[in-house]
Amino acid sequence: MDVSQYLEIFIDETKEHLQTLSDQFMVIEQEPENMDAVNEIFRAAHSLKGMAGTMGFKRMQRLTHDMENVFQEIRSENMKVSPELVDVLFRGLDALEAYLAEVLETATEGEEDNEEICNTLNSIAAKATGKGGDAAPAPAAPAPAPAESSAPAESSTESSTSSAGGSAKAKYLDIPIADADRTTFDKAKDSGQNIFGITVYLQDSCILKAARAFLVFKALEELGEVFRAVPSVQDIEDEKFESDFSLIYLTSESQQKVKQVIESVSEIKEAIVGPVGEEAKAEEEKAPEAEKKEEPKKAENAPAASQAAAKAAPKKAKEEKKPAAKAAKPAVGRTVRVDIEKLDVLMNLVSELIIAKNGIVSISTSDASINDSGLNEQIEYLESVTTNLHESVMKVRMVPIESVVNIFPRMIRDLSKKLGKKMELHMSGEETELDRTVIDEIGDPLQHLLRNSADHGLEENDERIALGNEEVGNIYLDAYQEGNNVTIEVRDDGAGINIEKVRQKAIDKGTISEEQAAIMSDKEIIDLLFRPSFSTAEKITDVSGRGVGLDVVKTKIEGLGGSIECKTEIGEGSSFIIRLPVTLAIIQALMVEIGKEKYAIPLGSIETIEDVPFDDVKLVQMKEVINLRGTVIPLIRLDRLLEVEPGDFEPESLTVVIVRKGDRQAGLVVDNLNGQQEIVIKPIGEYIHCSKLISGATILGNGDIALILEANTLV
Amino acid sequence: MEDINDIQNLNVVGEGKQYIVVRLGNEQYGIDIKYVDNIVRQQRITRIPSAQHYFKGVINLRGEVIPVMSLRLKFGLEPDEYTNATRIIIIKPESQAAIGIIVDEVKEVVTLSLDEIEKPNTADSNDVQIQYLSGIGKHGDGLVTLLNISSVINEKESA
Numbered sequence: 033m034d035v036s037q038y039l040e041i042f043i044d045e046t047k048e049h050l051q052t053l054s055d056q057f058m059v060i061e062q063e064p065e066n067m068d069a070v071n072e073i074f075r076a077a078h079s080l081k082g083m084a085g086t087m088g089f090k091r092m093q094r095l096t097h098d099m100e101n102v103f104q105e106i107r108s109e110n111m112k113v114s115p116e117l118v119d120v121l122f123r124g125l126d127a128l129e130a131y132l133a134e135v136l137e138t139a140t141e142g143e144e145d146n147e148e149i150c151n152t153l154n155s156i157a158a159k160a161t162g163k164g165g166d167a168a169p170a171p172a173a174p175a176p177a178p179a180e181s182s183a184p185a186e187s188s189t190e191s192s193t194s195s196a197g198g199s200a201k202a203k204y205l206d207i208p209i210a211d212a213d214r215t216t217f218d219k220a221k222d223s224g225q226n227i228f229g230i231t232v233y234l235q236d237s238c239i240l241k242a243a244r245a246f247l248v249f250k251a252l253e254e255l256g257e258v259f260r261a262v263p264s265v266q267d268i269e270d271e272k273f274e275s276d277f278s279l280i281y282l283t284s285e286s287q288q289k290v291k292q293v294i295e296s297v298s299e300i301k302e303a304i305v306g307p308v309g310e311e312a313k314a315e316e317e318k319a320p321e322a323e324k325k326e327e328p329k330k331a332e333n334a335p336a337a338s339q340a341a342a343k344a345a346p347k348k349a350k351e352e353k354k355p356a357a358k359a360a361k362p363a364v365g366r367t368v369r370v371d372i373e374k375l376d377v378l379m380n381l382v383s384e385l386i387i388a389k390n391g392i393v394s395i396s397t398s399d400a401s402i403n404d405s406g407l408n409e410q411i412e413y414l415e416s417v418t419t420n421l422h423e424s425v426m427k428v429r430m431v432p433i434e435s436v437v438n439i440f441p442r443m444i445r446d447l448s449k450k451l452g453k454k455m456e457l458h459m460s461g462e463e464t465e466l467d468r469t470v471i472d473e474i475g476d477p478l479q480h481l482l483r484n485s486a487d488h489g490l491e492e493n494d495e496r497i498a499l500g501n502e503e504v505g506n507i508y509l510d511a512y513q514e515g516n517n518v519t520i521e522v523r524d525d526g527a528g529i530n531i532e533k534v535r536q537k538a539i540d541k542g543t544i545s546e547e548q549a550a551i552m553s554d555k556e557i558i559d560l561l562f563r564p565s566f567s568t569a570e571k572i573t574d575v576s577g578r579g580v581g582l583d584v585v586k587t588k589i590e591g592l593g594g595s596i597e598c599k600t601e602i603g604e605g606s607s608f609i610i611r612l613p614v615t616l617a618i619i620q621a622l623m624v625e626i627g628k629e630k631y632a633i634p635l636g637s638i639e640t641i642e643d644v645p646f647d648d649v650k651l652v653q654m655k656e657v658i659n660l661r662g663t664v665i666p667l668i669r670l671d672r673l674l675e676v677e678p679g680d681f682e683p684e685s686l687t688v689v690i691v692r693k694g695d696r697q698a699g700l701v702v703d704n705l706n707g708q709q710e711i712v713i714k715p716i717g718e719y720i721h722c723s724k725l726i727s728g729a730t731i732l733g734n735g736d737i738a739l740i741l742e743a744n745t746l747v
Numbered sequence: 748m749e750d751i752n753d754i755q756n757l758n759v760v761g762e763g764k765q766y767i768v769v770r771l772g773n774e775q776y777g778i779d780i781k782y783v784d785n786i787v788r789q790q791r792i793t794r795i796p797s798a799q800h801y802f803k804g805v806i807n808l809r810g811e812v813i814p815v816m817s818l819r820l821k822f823g824l825e826p827d828e829y830t831n832a833t834r835i836i837i838i839k840p841e842s843q844a845a846i847g848i849i850v851d852e853v854k855e856v857v858t859l860s861l862d863e864i865e866k867p868n869t870a871d872s873n874d875v876q877i878q879y880l881s882g883i884g885k886h887g888d889g890l891v892t893l894l895n896i897s898s899v900i901n902e903k904e905s906a
Binding site: 629673674675676714715716717718719720721725726729731735736737738739 | 791793794795796797798799802805806807810811812813814816843844846900
């Protein structure tokens, strides 16, 4: 069965579970006694295991299984959460994330076994069971053991039974047989029935395992009697088993026939049928040879089983490597999870739209005399519906920033360990929403800024104490909406940026000359940090400080239509403030006319609009400037820049739109203002190599196209 | 380019291909019909500043902004004179965005079998514009220059 159709769901849900794990790991690190967190982790690990198993990702399954085991022990209070355990768990989490990344890329989980993590987990779990010997269920606990045999640690406990039984795959041999059972067997034998042990392996890709198992039972019950099942029939019905289950079965049919009946059920990988009880031992000698003949596949197992059982388990794992390896590249689409309520709102609006349409239809067919007022009313109604519709559709694209920032607590924790600094991350405004396209891109820059704060922003712990601050450094990540923008602030309470040091560094590096440095304001100096390959870190760590950094952050954020600035105060800390448009697809813009052409200037970058008399335009170094309330602002003649045919009329004054980027301003000279409008940004496409000035186009109410001027590139 | 042509030829063994025949000045050009998404009348084109000279600008095609190229300017002919017959052919290549090309007139759709198509003489490489051609089709008593659409729309400015 092809599971590729479930891949997307798998990926989505796995991400959620991994996030839960990450969050809860953080919790138990702080409060090792928190049983709610432990339970939560157990559940998440369990679901992950199940999902990975369903999809045929054996390695993932194994790792989560081992995690689950450890938490099983914690739950039953055989052990406590220790810092070492948390470290291993985090490593395990990273490994799981790596698997997921691999799945995203190739639809397979890759070849990495993460043997070491599994072993560590197992030894921790084993220690717990050993230590709490009396309380713990005996290692050779009868029923569950065979069902979970994939972990190497367990296989060693199992080995006592299974190696005696011959093939490791014939798990039915592990089913305990009580004396009372033997009498039943004897009776059955007397009446001419055979007693078989059966182990049924379902295909790795099997989805409805319980249903398949049911079919097997049904088929078997037609021919005889299922005496015992491991796991129990109830568990099998509830799908509480891995990919196999074992039975003891009484029938008058032959071994061959039973095998054939089971394997006729679809999605059964293999059924191993053999005698049980004393006969099993006698059969054992013959078994390898007999099996070799009838099924070469099994031959591989027989010799393996004769070796140490511990070795057999990894071998089995390897054997099962192949599932889905050939599955086509998934090309997992970009999806947005939409709140059902948002969809309901959309649906309602669409029905209203239909009502509005019907209203208009009825007017057009009715008497001409009442048309006027009725039509207007309907048009107004239609207008309000479309506006709402539009808003709702945009909302569907919005994703809370949480999906990006929730990896950060973990990251800061790791950094804290790595750098040997105590620090804490405080986040607020995770629910702030941004357009999906922005969300996808914003992760890396934020991560970079946080690393920066952790590495350079915060001082060493002893330095902090020496300065009279509390030892633990604080990093803040605040997000909030401000009009059409979302502001994200990354702040630390460290030493702040030493402006003199930056100034000196800039001179040393030749970025600026000494004369320039002398006249540059502090703000301008700080802006130097955003220049390519400019890092002031005195020591380069592998956390940050390689000189590729803030400039990349800046480019990325500007690419998203946003801006970044830095504020710093010696001794108080520094903060990086990112402003991003709420959505990329729709913006508020000022419509202007230049000659006969219409352009849109995003409102976000506009500061003011001024009427400037001709006489106020001055020339400085052959460039036109105006002096606006004490600030000298360069003028940009858009008509010349855009090669627009000049209009015929000569105005008495210039209409100047003052745009700002950071703390720089420029005045754009336009011919006419056409008011503010909400515009939908459309890309122009890859064919036309137009200048950077044009960031896109939009379609106006009358069907005309207006180009959008990218004010950022003008300033 | 050769490969593409070969593949295209494989598809049409025995049947022939359909081309839309358009007029540009006195010449007839054929555009493989599989690329053609739509043919629209000449409409208001919004100029894009400092674009390549043969791009006239963008049009609004049912809510989509589509760039429009002048074949005349691209081929170094006289600039377009818009008449009632002027059309914009919307081309939709497989994995690329749509693009419009302006032609003087759309004449007809013809089916050309393989033996009616002559390969362009690649030896004659002095002619810069040979790269825009995929062959010469013989239709009735006229000749149709078959355009290699992907090189027409993708190629960087030549002259």
